[in-house]
Amino acid sequence: MKQLLVIGSVALDTISTSLGRSEEVLGGSATYFSISASFFTQVNLVATVGRDFPEEHRSLIKSFGVDIRGLETKQGRTFRWEGSYIDDLNCAKTINTQLNVFADFRPRIPEEYKNSKYVFLANIDPDLQLFILKGLKDRQIVGCDSMNYWIQNKSTVLKDLLKEVSFLFLNDAEARSFSGESSIIKAARFLLSLGPRFVIIKRGEYGAILFHKDAVSLLVPAFLLETVRDPTGAGDTFAGGFMGYLAKRNRITGEVVRNAILYGSIMASFTVENVSVGRFTNLKKGDIETRYKRFRSLIMA
Amino acid sequence: MKQLLVIGSVALDTISTSLGRSEEVLGGSATYFSISASFFTQVNLVATVGRDFPEEHRSLIKSFGVDIRGLETKQGRTFRWEGSYIDDLNCAKTINTQLNVFADFRPRIPEEYKNSKYVFLANIDPDLQLFILKGLKDRQIVGCDSMNYWIQNKSTVLKDLLKEVSFLFLNDAEARSFSGESSIIKAARFLLSLGPRFVIIKRGEYGAILFHKDAVSLLVPAFLLETVRDPTGAGDTFAGGFMGYLAKRNRITGEVVRNAILYGSIMASFTVENVSVGRFTNLKKGDIETRYKRFRSLIMA
Numbered sequence: 001m002k003q004l005l006v007i008g009s010v011a012l013d014t015i016s017t018s019l020g021r022s023e024e025v026l027g028g029s030a031t032y033f034s035i036s037a038s039f040f041t042q043v044n045l046v047a048t049v050g051r052d053f054p055e056e057h058r059s060l061i062k063s064f065g066v067d068i069r070g071l072e073t074k075q076g077r078t079f080r081w082e083g084s085y086i087d088d089l090n091c092a093k094t095i096n097t098q099l100n101v102f103a104d105f106r107p108r109i110p111e112e113y114k115n116s117k118y119v120f121l122a123n124i125d126p127d128l129q130l131f132i133l134k135g136l137k138d139r140q141i142v143g144c145d146s147m148n149y150w151i152q153n154k155s156t157v158l159k160d161l162l163k164e165v166s167f168l169f170l171n172d173a174e175a176r177s178f179s180g181e182s183s184i185i186k187a188a189r190f191l192l193s194l195g196p197r198f199v200i201i202k203r204g205e206y207g208a209i210l211f212h213k214d215a216v217s218l219l220v221p222a223f224l225l226e227t228v229r230d231p232t233g234a235g236d237t238f239a240g241g242f243m244g245y246l247a248k249r250n251r252i253t254g255e256v257v258r259n260a261i262l263y264g265s266i267m268a269s270f271t272v273e274n275v276s277v278g279r280f281t282n283l284k285k286g287d288i289e290t291r292y293k294r295f296r297s298l299i300m301a
Numbered sequence: 302m303k304q305l306l307v308i309g310s311v312a313l314d315t316i317s318t319s320l321g322r323s324e325e326v327l328g329g330s331a332t333y334f335s336i337s338a339s340f341f342t343q344v345n346l347v348a349t350v351g352r353d354f355p356e357e358h359r360s361l362i363k364s365f366g367v368d369i370r371g372l373e374t375k376q377g378r379t380f381r382w383e384g385s386y387i388d389d390l391n392c393a394k395t396i397n398t399q400l401n402v403f404a405d406f407r408p409r410i411p412e413e414y415k416n417s418k419y420v421f422l423a424n425i426d427p428d429l430q431l432f433i434l435k436g437l438k439d440r441q442i443v444g445c446d447s448m449n450y451w452i453q454n455k456s457t458v459l460k461d462l463l464k465e466v467s468f469l470f471l472n473d474a475e476a477r478s479f480s481g482e483s484s485i486i487k488a489a490r491f492l493l494s495l496g497p498r499f500v501i502i503k504r505g506e507y508g509a510i511l512f513h514k515d516a517v518s519l520l521v522p523a524f525l526l527e528t529v530r531d532p533t534g535a536g537d538t539f540a541g542g543f544m545g546y547l548a549k550r551n552r553i554t555g556e557v558v559r560n561a562i563l564y565g566s567i568m569a570s571f572t573v574e575n576v577s578v579g580r581f582t583n584l585k586k587g588d589i590e591t592r593y594k595r596f597r598s599l600i601m602a
Contacts (some may be wrong), residue, residue: 219524223520256600300600
């Protein structure tokens with residue numbers, strides 16, 4: 001088992017779905033990622049919040065065993081995001097984004113984090129992602145997420161960054177946009193040519209595809225749920241389960257990567273069952289194993 | 302191996318995709334179904350065409366070993382459908398439908414077909430589907446497809462019909478519309494309550510879900526292709542591979558049904574690689590086995 005460092009956002013989200021509205025709940029890519037990964041390995045979190053960040057949220061993240069010495073509190077307000085899934089449960093419509101303290105985020109890596117062998121660069125400015133990597137000389141495995149905004153506005157630095165990345169996580173629309181290809185196979189081939197050893201294309205409620213060595217390597221459907229309450233954070237939770245499992249096993253073999261995709265899928269399926277990270281507060285390792293076995297039988301694995 | 306009877310349409314299709322336009326090519330649900338199933342078992346076709354139906358199309362269907370003694374030629378023009386995939390490769394926009402001889406179709410089952418133990422009722426008027434079933438006293442296994450038009454306009458007879466059905470094939474939108482449920486699990490549970498032993502929800506490029514005994518039984522992604530040329534007939538080809546494989550094995554066990562879904566998926570993946578049934582003219586049984594093995598490894602089965 002190796003330590004896993006994540007850099008990303010810790011946020012206050014306001015989310016509307018057809019089931020109702022949740023105001024200023026705990027959110028952010030690093031939050032979802034770290035809580036998900038905490039079920040598999042030791043997670044070290046790097047992010048920033050404002051002085052208005054509720055103490056109960058800080059305690060909640062810590063209660064999962066996540067090291068939050070890298071969670072800086074700055075003068076100002078915490079990053080806020082407001083989104084709606086009323087029109088489409090699979091695709092958030094952003095109503096409002098307030099970067100607040102996140103706008104001037106200059107990450108600092110605590111000394112105690114420096115031996116993190118596994119790193120996940122959640123979706124933030126690629127300049128910051130690259131900066132973090134340079135501070136982690138002993139890193140072995142790097143996972144990376146991004147989004148259309150950076151693909152369109154910082155593609156040069158993003159391409160530099162991808163040379164250092166082992167696992168790139170993008171959704172299908174992002175992969176198509178980055179590559180200019182409508183075929184997802186061609187899009188993934190383009191992404192692999194930029195450096196990542198593996199590319200994982202996330203398809204929301206339809207699952208994920210793993211690409212490796214110029215070709216499709218795995219096709220995995222999503223675990224089917226009767227009710228989805230809030231899809232926020234599903235992608236980061238997927239990455240958290242995936243990278244957490246890798247760090248736990250500390251070997252990159254076909255079998256480990258396959259299982260990492262399954263655990264990532266399972267963790268994402270838990271997230272969407274409740275608002276914010278609510279589903280994890282009472283989640284047991286046994287629940288994960290039970291659903292993992294059920295998932296394997298449903299996909300015939 | 303048992304004989305498999307299919308009743309449905311044999312049509313002339315005009316199809317536009319971003320790759321071009323194909324005029325008056327061989328189409329129809331019974332065409333796609335029977336050619337796909339012919340790779341697994343003896344298929345008996347019941348349908349009607351007009352006097353304008355090209356002899357070469359008749360010969361082509363026959364060349365797959367399909368028994369076409371039930372393909373009636375009537376005074377008038379063959380059923381025509383025109384569709385476009387220019388806006389969305391996953392969803393045909395109907396430009397024009399001319400029922401022609403199909404409007405007064407009164408199916409006749411040749412004596413030689415009467416011992417067909419497996420039956421597939423492709424998407425036609427549920428009154429005709431029920432009429433066909435009543436003429437097949439020795440039937441053992443019945444598959445059935447339908448569409449929103451019949452769900453909305455003939456739901457009473459469709460519900461009567463479903464009591465006789467072993468395998469119901471619907472796409473996700475049809476299942477939601479029939480049940481009034483947005484959750485696909487709840488929709489499938491409603492459909493199962495109407496009688497079918499198994500419900501198969503087709504999700505186009507995202508694969509299929511098998512439901513059985515009130516619950517999800519299998520989640521299968523679609524075989525991922527680099528280029529899709531024409532998605533027409535994918536659903537009927539899927540059903541053809543599925544029912545053909547069942548008839549070949551002539552046993553309904555978990556293992557047989559699982560494999561039937563895989564073979565159905567594989568046959569659908571071949572169809573969309575070319576316009577009309579063009580991909581099947583040079584398809585070998587070995588090609589099917591090769592892709593089946595590749596598919597199993599991609600889904601970890």
